Amino acid sequence: DILNNKLNRLMTTIAIIQARMGSSRLPGKVMKEICGKPMIEILLERLSLSKKLDEIVLAVSDQPENKLLVDYVSRLGFKVFQGSEENVLERYFKAALALKPNNVVRITADCPLIDPFLVDLIIEDFQKKNVDYLSNIYPRSFPKGLDTEIFSFQALKKAFNETSSPHNCEHVTPYIRESGKFKVGNYSYEKDWSRLRWTVDWLEDFQLIKKIFEFFTPNLI
Numbered sequence: 001d002i003l004n005n006k007l008n009r010l011m012t013t014i015a016i017i018q019a020r021m022g023s024s025r026l027p028g029k030v031m032k033e034i035c036g037k038p039m040i041e042i043l044l045e046r047l048s049l050s051k052k053l054d055e056i057v058l059a060v061s062d063q064p065e066n067k068l069l070v071d072y073v074s075r076l077g078f079k080v081f082q083g084s085e086e087n088v089l090e091r092y093f094k095a096a097l098a099l100k101p102n103n104v105v106r107i108t109a110d111c112p113l114i115d116p117f118l119v120d121l122i123i124e125d126f127q128k129k130n131v132d133y134l135s136n137i138y139p140r141s142f143p144k145g146l147d148t149e150i151f152s153f154q155a156l157k158k159a160f161n162e163t164s165s166p167h168n169c170e171h172v173t174p175y176i177r178e179s180g181k182f183k184v185g186n187y188s189y190e191k192d193w194s195r196l197r198w199t200v201d202w203l204e205d206f207q208l209i210k211k212i213f214e215f216f217t218p219n220l221i
Contacts, residue, residue: 011103013101013102013123014054014055014056014096014103015105016105016106017043017047017058017108017109018092018107019040019066020063020066020109022065023201026205034112034214037220040072041072041076042221043112043114044076045221047114049117053105055101056078057079058080059091060080060082061085061091062084089168089169089171089175093160096156104150104153105119106149107147108147110199111199111200112200113145122150131182131184132184133173133177133183134185135148135149136188138186139186139194141188141189142189144196145196158176
């Protein structure tokens with residue numbers, strides 16, 4: 001047990017949140033305020049409650065429009081990495097490379113209701129199953145907006161080195177999930193709540209999420 005505890009402490013797991021200000025459907029959504037705080041701050045505060053994450057990094061593109069977001073998140077005390085706008089796989093790999101973790105959790109900034117306790121359960125399951133990739137998305141049983149993916153840094157590195165298709169590079173994990181070169185797993189709930197939509201793509205989504213947080217305020221986390 002003592003040896004296992006030491007080994008677990010040596011295993012570093014970071015979360016990389018991908019974000020951008022230039023969303024075509026709802027521009028600047030991550031900085032839109034809910035209960036007096038930008039949406040990205042609420043997400044970061046919630047995710048910070050995870051007991052299994054060693055570091056949280058925001059990975060944004062190097063476009064000038066992201067300066068407000070970069071400056072704000074940096075002031076909150078989180079690491080920020082800037083990289084390719086289109087090649088998000090490259091952005092993830094280079095952000096992770098700077099920290100050299102064992103495992104990477106992928107979160108998107110349009111999911112402010114992310115559940116840190118669910119994130120921890122998924123990290124635990126990933127470690128128990130000894131797979132290269134695990135998520136709660138394929139197939140989906142949790143509401144859209146609690147999306148959590150975890151993969152080994154080695155799998156991310158292999159994907160970065162072996163694929164250059166626009167689809168794989170934009171969406172980060174398809175090569176890991178679909179190439180047949182990795183052990184993949186899924187974390188499912190006992191009931192199917194996949195019909196629920198708790199993510200923010202459109203103005204209507206934002207208005208719904210805002211109402212949810214306003215109902216529970218001041219308890220946003």
